[in-house]
Amino acid sequence: MTQSQGHTVKSFDDDLRQLRSLISEMGGLAQEQITAAIDALTRRDSEGAMKVVAQDKSIDALEAEVERFAVRIIALRAPMADDLREVIAALKISSVLERIGDYAKNIAKRTPVLAENSIIQPVSILPEMGRIVARMVRDVLDAFVNRDAELAVAVCQRDKQVDDFYNSLFRALLTYMMENPHHITASAHLLFIAKNLERVGDHATNVAEMVHYGVTGEHIGERPKADATPYVNITPGDTAEGA
Amino acid sequence: MTQSQGHTVKSFDDDLRQLRSLISEMGGLAQEQITAAIDALTRRDSEGAMKVVAQDKSIDALEAEVERFAVRIIALRAPMADDLREVIAALKISSVLERIGDYAKNIAKRTPVLAENSIIQPVSILPEMGRIVARMVRDVLDAFVNRDAELAVAVCQRDKQVDDFYNSLFRALLTYMMENPHHITASAHLLFIAKNLERVGDHATNVAEMVHYGVTGEHIGERPKADATPYVNITPGDTAEGA
Incomplete structure (x- = not known):
C-alpha cells in the first residue's frame, strides 16, 4: 500500500480496514442469502423464502453505507x-454484492410458485450448485480482505464447474418440459433460478479478477466464456439423460 | 456544483464535461446494441447478431476508460x-451501462438458436419492448448529462410498461410451450430475452433514481416492484389469450 499525502498512514489504514470489514460483512450476508434461498426452495418453505426477500434490505443498506464511507474517505x-x-475497488465490489443479494431475493420470490407444483428431479442439483457459488462468494471476499491472489485464481477456476452445472440443468429442464406440460411452469422458474446461480458465479469471478489485478497488477488469463454451450437446440426427441 | 479546493472551477468543469461525454457515448452505444440485438433477432440474422456480440468489447473498453479518467480526476x-x-455517480452509471451491453450481447447470442426454429408469435412483441427500453436508456443518459430531474421521473414511470410487457410475454411463452413441445426450446430462449429487456428497464430506472437524487437531493417515491406478477402458476389448461 502506498503512503498518501496529507494524512498519517495509520489512520488511512484504519479507514481502509473498516471499509474492508464492511465489505466482508456484506459478503457474508450475500453468501447467507444465497444459501438460505436455496434451502427454502428445496424445503418448499415459502415462509423462509419471504424472510430472504425481507433480509435483502440489509444488503442494500450496507451498500449505501459502503458508498457513504468511501466518499468520506476520499x-x-x-x-x-x-x-x-x-477504495474504488471496494465501491465496485459492494455493488456486485448488492446484485448477488438481488439474485438470492429473486430465487426466494419464485419459491411459493414452486412449492405449489410437484417436485421435479432437477431441483436436487440446485443445492450443490448453490453451495459452490456461495462458497465462491465467501472465498473471493477472503481473497479481497487478505489480498490473496492465489485464492482469487482458485475462485475463477471454480466458475467452470458452475457453468457445467448450469448447462446440464438447462438441458434437463427443457427435456422435462417436453415430457410433460405440467412440468413447464416449475421448470421455467427453475431455469431462471439456475441462471441466477450461474450469474452469481460470474459475479464472484469478476470480483476475483478485480482482486487479482489489484494485488498483482496483472490480469488473470482470459477465462472461457460462461454460457456458450446452452445456446443449442434441444428437440422433443431428446431425453433428460441424452441431452 | 460546488467549488473545490486546489484547482480552478473551469478545469474541473472541463473534466466533468469530458466524463459526462464519455458516459453519453457509452450510453449511446448500449442503446444501439439493444436495438441491433432485437433487430437481428427479429430478422433471424445470425451474422448481425455476431456483430453485436463483437461490438460489446467497445462498451467494456469505454467502462475501463471512464474508470481510469474518474480515478485521475479524483x-x-x-x-x-x-x-x-x-464523479462516483458517473462510475456507477458506467458499470450499469456495461451490464446493459451484456444483456444485448446475451440476446444476440441466442439469435442463432432462434433462427433455426420456427417463428413463434410472441417474438412480434419484442421489438416494441426493445424500443421502449432502448429509449429509456437514451433518455436517462440525457437526464444525467442535462441534470434533468423531470426526465428522470418520466423514465421511472415507463418501467411499469416494460414490466407489463414482460409479464404478458412470460404467460404467452409458457402457454406456447404447453401447446406444442416443439416450441419449448425457442420459448425458453425468448423467456431469457424478455427477462433481459426487463432487466435493462430496471437498470435504466435505477440510473434515473440516481440522477434524480443527484439533482434534487430527494429520492423518487418507492416504485412498484418490477417483477411481482409473473410469480404465478400457469397450467396447461390456460390458453395464450386467457393467461
Missing part, C-alpha cells in the same frame, strides 16, 4: 493512486 | 462533496 484523506484504486 | 483535483459524488 474527501477527507485524498488518497493517491493505489489507495484510491483500493 | 487524484488530481481532489473534488469535494458534491463534485466527488458526481
